[in-house]
Amino acid sequence: MKPFVVNSHDRLVFPANFIAELDFSVIENLEQFTAIVERDFEAKAPTGTDILDRVTSEAYSGRFELLRDIAQNLFWVNRFSMTMFEKRPTRWRDLPKNRPDVYLPVLTPWEDGDKKVKAVREAFDRLAPTWDESDEQHVFDLLFDVFGHRRHHATELPAVKPTVAQFLETPGAMTFVVPGHDPDFPVFAQNEIWDVNSDVPELEALTRWAMVLHNQYPWDRAATELRTVDAIGDDDHVVAFHPRNRDVSAFLDRVSGGRPARRRRVATPAEPVEPVRPLPPVRVPEAFRVQPRIEAIAITRGEHVCSNEDVVRNSAFSWSPMSAASISKKTGIDQRRYTEYDIEDMAYAAAVGALEKSGRGPDEIGAVLVATCTSERLIPSLSTWLSGQLGILQTHCSADIVAACAGLPYGLSEAVRQLQEVERPVLLVCVEKFSDKIGNVRTSRMIFGDGAAALVVGPAPDGEAGDVEVLQTYASGPRSQVNSIIWPNPEFDNDITVYGPEVKALVARYLDQMLGELREQPSADGSRTLLESIDLIVPHQANKTMILQLAADAGLSDDQLYFNIETMGNVSAASIPIAMFDAVADGAVTRPARVFAPGFGAGAVGGYAVLRLDPAVLAPEVFLDRYVPEPPAPVEPSSAAAPGASTDDVRIAFGE
Structure with a gap:
């Protein structure tokens, strides 16, 4: 670090x-x-x-x-x-x-x-x-x-x-x-x-x-x-x-030959082939019995503003000359947010804010999912650490999801699946801390920031519609795209590195595929295409200049997309939910709206969600420098378990 x-x-x-x-x-x-x-x-x-x-x-x-x-x-x-x-x-x-x-x-x-x-x-x-x-x-x-x-x-x-x-x-x-x-x-x-x-x-x-x-x-x-x-x-x-x-x-x-070189085995890579048949998006109301309801969204962002002038003040000797204005023109970013706190602190603060807004206690949470690609914590994983820190004595599943910039669609997809089993709220946290993993790589320093968002995804009451309509996830592609963003990268002193042309090719491929699927899918009432029913597009905040160009090539206008990248930078898994939060704060969303949220990035992952964003579920923003959390004591899970999923049922199933 x-x-x-x-x-x-x-x-x-x-x-x-x-x-x-x-x-x-x-x-x-x-x-x-x-x-x-x-x-x-x-x-x-x-x-x-x-x-x-x-x-x-x-x-x-x-x-x-x-x-x-x-x-x-x-x-x-x-x-x-x-x-x-x-x-x-x-x-x-x-x-x-x-x-x-x-x-x-x-x-x-x-x-x-x-x-x-x-x-x-x-x-x-x-x-x-x-x-x-x-x-x-x-x-x-x-x-x-x-x-x-x-x-x-x-x-x-x-x-x-x-x-x-x-x-x-x-x-x-x-x-x-x-x-x-x-x-x-x-x-x-x-x-x-x-x-x-x-x-x-x-x-x-x-x-x-x-x-x-x-x-x-x-x-x-x-x-x-x-x-x-x-x-x-x-x-x-x-x-x-x-x-x-x-x-x-x-x-x-x-x-010098005084010590043998370390052995490396590298498998011969295969050429990529198309799937045997297309992988269709999941229409959530039709595919699942338990419908997901977004009960709360809370965010926190790094307490330090890193402006383009700050980046120039810290120019590395290996960089080409650049100005604050040139960074803004190239990326659409004027500043990004950095934190001195640990990534765990951001995850915890956002999680507590979301739980408080939803009115849910730790005894009601059935699963904890953390979408991140920058956690240094392996044992215990960030999700299991967070479960314990929140005072949850047991979950059905606590797991980290490494899906980089597609963290929200990947996380929501897994949250919806967990809901089917536990029929209890699932806590999904999307969190990234890039500021200490960039080193002197210029493109990474210009783009990435720190932040976290937490969503409580609960079961909708029987017979009522949920908030998530369509989910889709992808991964893989040409090797050049799979390896277009790397961390750790020995070639760059183990710092995060971004290979721009390959990333642009990856985004163009996925954006074309996503929009094609939305044009083929009908809206909920069947009167038009799903794409035509979208109120606002909140994309992964990768690079505003690049996304607007690709969107224009796909026939989208600037006013159909919302960006907060100017002030947040790219926060990978956390970028879409933080952008949705800011879309409400900025007045771009003033009533429940149908949002298309596409993400794409490192590892050639991609995906999207079509969901209902209700301004009423947003919690007050959590400010890290004023928020010093005290972990609660663990509590027993609530007895309101789903049929066939209680601890007693599990004991019976194993003959105890």
């Missing part, structure tokens, strides 16, 4: 975006590591020669562009050292010479270094400030103290450094030498980096980059030299590289 922090200025900070640490426990070999480094450190970074060419051709329009290039160049220069090692200036006489876990980099002098440094110095002085002269000067001073005293060439640096013993056996090998090292050389404390504050989001991000890069060289850069071993005195300091942690040590053992 990679949580955000709130700094002293009450702003969100995402340390994973600029610390440049990698999880080596999931990196199998040198080829995989090299690919990660090429993507995150090299793809966007200019070399020193590139910067010189841009200066010479006067390609820079202002100081910020130059500063950004310098910073990205320095992250690239440190691509292996800062991800794998701690740099420790050590007196030569005290340096272990034969340990296998102490390394010395072999370095070559920087080609045309003086020329490149001089060109950058003169260019900065010549260029006009982009936004704030004082802030840009401060960033330049930090970066130029590193760039201007750079000694070595970086183009052909090896990922794995030689040990000290290997260094000594390499004729003519040169390394860093710091003749008089001050162990108290000043570096920036963590809180100083977190607390950077600028009115310009881009400069705030760049200042953090500069401070992190400054900390990579905790010694006098001006006095640093490259020397061969015969020129190193006993009291001179060299810069020893030590593995950052045990995972790095194990990785180095694997790639």
Whole structure:
């Protein structure tokens, strides 16, 4: 997990975006590591020669562009050292010479270094400030103290450094030498980096980059030299590289042959084939005896607003330049909500709000279902933990459903099935917490948020209609779509990753299928198609720009769809019920309405519900920062069990 922090200025900070640490426990070999480094450190970074060419051709329009290039160049220069090692200036006489876990980099002098440094110095002085002269000067001073005293060439640096013993056996090998090292050389404390504050989001991000890069060289850069071993005195300091942690040590053992690589078995994938016959949607009134009634809907959302400006303030060095406006144009999102609370807290708060609104006690609940794809809780599952936390002594079923963005249709489908067996209310909670699982993946950071919704789905009185008319669920497809959203993803440091074109293809395929089914299905009274009877479409809030484009292609108009993604972001399983809540709050639904709620996403899952949304069932919004729940004591289930489903009946069935 990679949580955000709130700094002293009450702003969100995402340390994973600029610390440049990698999880080596999931990196199998040198080829995989090299690919990660090429993507995150090299793809966007200019070399020193590139910067010189841009200066010479006067390609820079202002100081910020130059500063950004310098910073990205320095992250690239440190691509292996800062991800794998701690740099420790050590007196030569005290340096272990034969340990296998102490390394010395072999370095070559920087080609045309003086020329490149001089060109950058003169260019900065010549260029006009982009936004704030004082802030840009401060960033330049930090970066130029590193760039201007750079000694070595970086183009052909090896990922794995030689040990000290290997260094000594390499004729003519040169390394860093710091003749008089001050162990108290000043570096920036963590809180100083977190607390950077600028009115310009881009400069705030760049200042953090500069401070992190400054900390990579905790010694006098001006006095640093490259020397061969015969020129190193006993009291001179060299810069020893030590593995950052045990995972790095194990990785180095694997790639050096000191430890066998882990075995992986990968089955040969089959080509996808169509079902033997279409899988029709379920018409709930016709398929089930017990009709579902939505008794309550309660929601809670992250207590922190993460604006597009906050995302830009936390730009990672691997990102392309972007502005708050460009994020809004690309995604339709202006802000998303994040929480410092655990995912369990959100689930519990929403569940209590829904139970209170429905008037149901824990003794009446027959099943607890939790739809989520971001829970870290495996044993006990989030649903079983929630059952115990709510004081429910026993349920017929408590189960987690991992259906990502189709969590609502999947959850409702299972809730309706549970109703047939228990004839008691089912608690369905849709909850996601993405903020600590994104890391520095740009598309994910722009899109995802945190939130929860809980629904109490009870049995309608005999002879009365329920609130759910049609349910449909799908899964699978081409492998590219099944793997279009991945978490954890070793290729991206186990962060959530979204492959946009594949997601768009998945959504287009399912949306076309869903609308086709609704055009073929009759409405409840048979007077028109089911699609024509829909009052409002509340889709999964994936990406407003993409959904509107695909909807237009399918013949739908913008005013038929409701979005709250501008302020919530994408909350996966929780997005549809939170959007339904906001549709009422915004006045888009003022009376009981027939809603079409389609969802689609990770794993090539999809599905929809056609349901009746009554504003009367909405509970007051639950605010996490004011809601500190106390778990109740467990209570016995109510005696109002369905025929044939009581505890006594079960004992009789087993001959007790």
